[in-house]
Amino acid sequence: MAEVRVENLVKTYGxxxxxxxxxxxxxxxxxxxxxGPSGSGKTTLLRAIAGFVLPExxxxxxxxxxxxxxxxxxxxxxxxxxxxxxxxxxxxxxxxAFGLDVRKVGAAEKKRRVTEALDLVQLGAFGARKPHQxxxxxxxxxxxxxxxxxRPRVLLLDEPLSALDKALRVDMQIELKRIQREIxxxxxxxxxDQEEALTLSDRIGILKDGRLIRHGPPREVYDxxxxxxxxxxxxxxxxxxxxxxxxxxxxxxxxxxxxAQGATIAVRPENFxxxxxxxxxxxxxxxxxxxxxxxxxxxxxxxxWQGEVIKxxxxxxxFRALPESGPVWVSWQPEHSVTISx
Amino acid sequence: MSNGFxxxxxxxxxGLILFFLYAPILVMAAMSLxxxxxxxxxxxxxxxxxxxxxxxxxxxxxxxxxxxxxVIVTLIATTLGTAASVALFRHDFRGKRVLQVxxxxxxxxxxxxxxxAMLIFFFGIGLGRGTPAVIIGHVALALPYVIVxxxxxxxxxxxxxxxxxxxxxxxxxxxxxxxTVPWILPGIIAGGLxxxxxxxxxxxxxxxxxxxxxxxxxxxxxxxxxKGFTPEINxxxxxxxxxxxxxxxxxxxxxxxxxxx
Ligand SMILES: Nc1ncnc2c1ncn2[C@@H]1O[C@H](COP(=O)(O)OP(=O)(O)OP(=O)(O)O)[C@@H](O)[C@H]1O
Ligand SMILES: [Mg+2]
Numbered sequence: 157m158a159e160v161r162v163e164n165l166v167k168t169y170g171x172x173x174x175x176x177x178x179x180x181x182x183x184x185x186x187x188x189x190x191x192g193p194s195g196s197g198k199t200t201l202l203r204a205i206a207g208f209v210l211p212e213x214x215x216x217x218x219x220x221x222x223x224x225x226x227x228x229x230x231x232x233x234x235x236x237x238x239x240x241x242x243x244x245x246x247x248x249x250x251x252x253a254f255g256l257d258v259r260k261v262g263a264a265e266k267k268r269r270v271t272e273a274l275d276l277v278q279l280g281a282f283g284a285r286k287p288h289q290x291x292x293x294x295x296x297x298x299x300x301x302x303x304x305x306x307r308p309r310v311l312l313l314d315e316p317l318s319a320l321d322k323a324l325r326v327d328m329q330i331e332l333k334r335i336q337r338e339i340x341x342x343x344x345x346x347x348x349d350q351e352e353a354l355t356l357s358d359r360i361g362i363l364k365d366g367r368l369i370r371h372g373p374p375r376e377v378y379d380x381x382x383x384x385x386x387x388x389x390x391x392x393x394x395x396x397x398x399x400x401x402x403x404x405x406x407x408x409x410x411x412x413x414x415x416a417q418g419a420t421i422a423v424r425p426e427n428f429x430x431x432x433x434x435x436x437x438x439x440x441x442x443x444x445x446x447x448x449x450x451x452x453x454x455x456x457x458x459x460x461w462q463g464e465v466i467k468x469x470x471x472x473x474x475f476r477a478l479p480e481s482g483p484v485w486v487s488w489q490p491e492h493s494v495t496i497s498x
Numbered sequence: 499m500s501n502g503f504x505x506x507x508x509x510x511x512x513g514l515i516l517f518f519l520y521a522p523i524l525v526m527a528a529m530s531l532x533x534x535x536x537x538x539x540x541x542x543x544x545x546x547x548x549x550x551x552x553x554x555x556x557x558x559x560x561x562x563x564x565x566x567x568x569v570i571v572t573l574i575a576t577t578l579g580t581a582a583s584v585a586l587f588r589h590d591f592r593g594k595r596v597l598q599v600x601x602x603x604x605x606x607x608x609x610x611x612x613x614x615a616m617l618i619f620f621f622g623i624g625l626g627r628g629t630p631a632v633i634i635g636h637v638a639l640a641l642p643y644v645i646v647x648x649x650x651x652x653x654x655x656x657x658x659x660x661x662x663x664x665x666x667x668x669x670x671x672x673x674x675x676x677x678t679v680p681w682i683l684p685g686i687i688a689g690g691l692x693x694x695x696x697x698x699x700x701x702x703x704x705x706x707x708x709x710x711x712x713x714x715x716x717x718x719x720x721x722x723x724x725k726g727f728t729p730e731i732n733x734x735x736x737x738x739x740x741x742x743x744x745x746x747x748x749x750x751x752x753x754x755x756x757x758x759x
Contacts, residue, residue, distance in 0.1 A: 255666035
């Protein structure tokens with residue numbers, strides 16, 4: 157197990173910066189979720205830690221030891237790929253044993269560790285199968301077992317669950333977290349699924365255009381996004397800006413948002429209420445309901461306000477009284493106005 | 499209706515092609531089984547010409563020579579060709595595309611010209627005619643075939659498998675042996691079969707580069723025909739054709755369907 161640290165990493169492809177001065181600590185034994193829109197540099201950062209990508213400048217340290225000149229095969233990492241990358245010509249047990257074979261681990265020791273790894277991922281009876289005889293979730297587990305059987309210092313996962321369907325993905329999230337806790341390995345996990353990152357991680361980092369925008373414990377980042385990108389990316393929040401006044405924020409249309417502390421605030425979709433008649437809540441806007449989207453227990457309403465879209469998420473039952481479209485009131489409590497930098 | 503007509507026309511066209519390709523071969527095969535030395539009809543079946551082959555020391559030694567030269571050429575060309583394909587697949591370097599394009603002309607340039615060039619070259623460097631020259635010449639001719647076939651198979655190889663193996667601590671050589679080669683094995687086998695066929699069927703380059711007396715089978719057949727045509731030649735030619743077609747069928751099987759076994 158080891159702490160991983162990257163310092164001032166820069167990687168350019170042509171004119172584009174895939175990584176732009178990224179400095180970040182991945183604590184020992186922690187589960188770190190890397191988030192960001194497509195093309196933000198998540199994979200590049202992970203591959204720089206693995207050694208597949210060589211940054212132009214900056215350092216990568218594993219257990220305080222610089223590894224820029226250490227090739228991938230000597231970095232002591234375990235990696236799980238999005239498509240699992242199981243060796244098709246080998247059985248499940250042979251796949252798992254591969255890392256031990258190249259290390260010339262003795263037969264008895266090898267057998268013991270392969271069995272242990274198979275048990276850890278609950279695939280004890282599948283050792284003799286070929287990868288193509290497994291389901292997606294089972295392949296995922298084999299890939300995990302293969303990556304950890306060599307007792308790597310760091311486990312790197314690049315969207316390992318994205319090829320699974322939703323129900324299986326939730327199962328595998330729980331599974332992944334259990335395995336990670338059991339062996340206590342430093343884990344760095346790339347995902348484009350915000351919810352997945354928030355659920356699994358002890359800490360998250362948000363990348364945008366190769367730059368690290370924000371990092372910290374998930375709840376802290378979620379509750380206090382500080383900047384508009386984090387607020388919209390992580391919480392899907394609506395941003396309101398206007399001019400700061402003594403008793404609140406004056407929006408462009410003249411509405412006063414009482415209690416707001418800055419010139420820009422964010423409000424998350426689950427904190428809005430909708431009503432047909434004027435509500436009592438101090439923060440309220442008159443908007444136009446454009447669309448109601450049914451989604452089971454939770455529903456979504458899309459509203460038009462001053463030519464911008466406001467997204468509202470709530471219990472479907474609460475939306476039933478509203479018309480399909482037409483003028484509605486949007487309201488929220490002052491404590492849900494989160495001050496951010498523009 | 500016009501569709502049906504076109505389909506008939508298409509079938510007739512394919513039939514005609516096959517007829518012109520195979521009729522001479524079938525006639526030759528039939529004549530190798532005809533008792534008459536002068537191709538006289540009516541046909542009287544006989545395996546005499548095949549039996550005589552066994553007592554023709556010249557043909558036997560030429561056949562043996564062709565086989566062992568082809569085996570050596572296959573081993574060398576397959577090894578070098580596979581290594582080259584893997585290197586071309588793994589590494590990006592300046593001039594890679596140029597190199598890949600340069601691999602094709604030896605397939606397209608007439609063998610007569612390649613043979614002449616090789617002869618001049620081998621005399622120029624002092625190697626001259628002889629078995630080493632024949633083997634080097636055959637390897638040079640067979641190599642592009644191996645590289646093309648193995649590279650085609652490599653194109654279906656999932657690069658992340660090599661990355662996964664590396665992340666597990668494998669050195670490039672261990673990756674090649676345990677991951678890459680098992681995947682491209684059908685391509686290697688097909689490439690090897692092509693190399694064998696190129697060498698075994700090679701006439702022009704062998705004719706130019708072999709010393710008098712040390713002939714391979716195709717060269718011997720050519721010189722025998724000039725002396726006089728015997729049904730023995732039909733017999734040995736029929737055997738060669740059967741062998742070559744068998745090899746090509748195997749190669750086709752490995753290069754096309756080898757993956758999904
Ligand atoms: N080999 C490469 N050659 C050129 N550009 C590249 C290469 N790899 C990545 N890039 C560029 O670098 C940027 C970051 O890519 P990266 O793959 O790290 O993004 P990502 O955050 O993993 O995105 P996604 O969520 O789509 O996987 C992108 O703009 C991408 O186009
Ligand atoms: Mg990616």
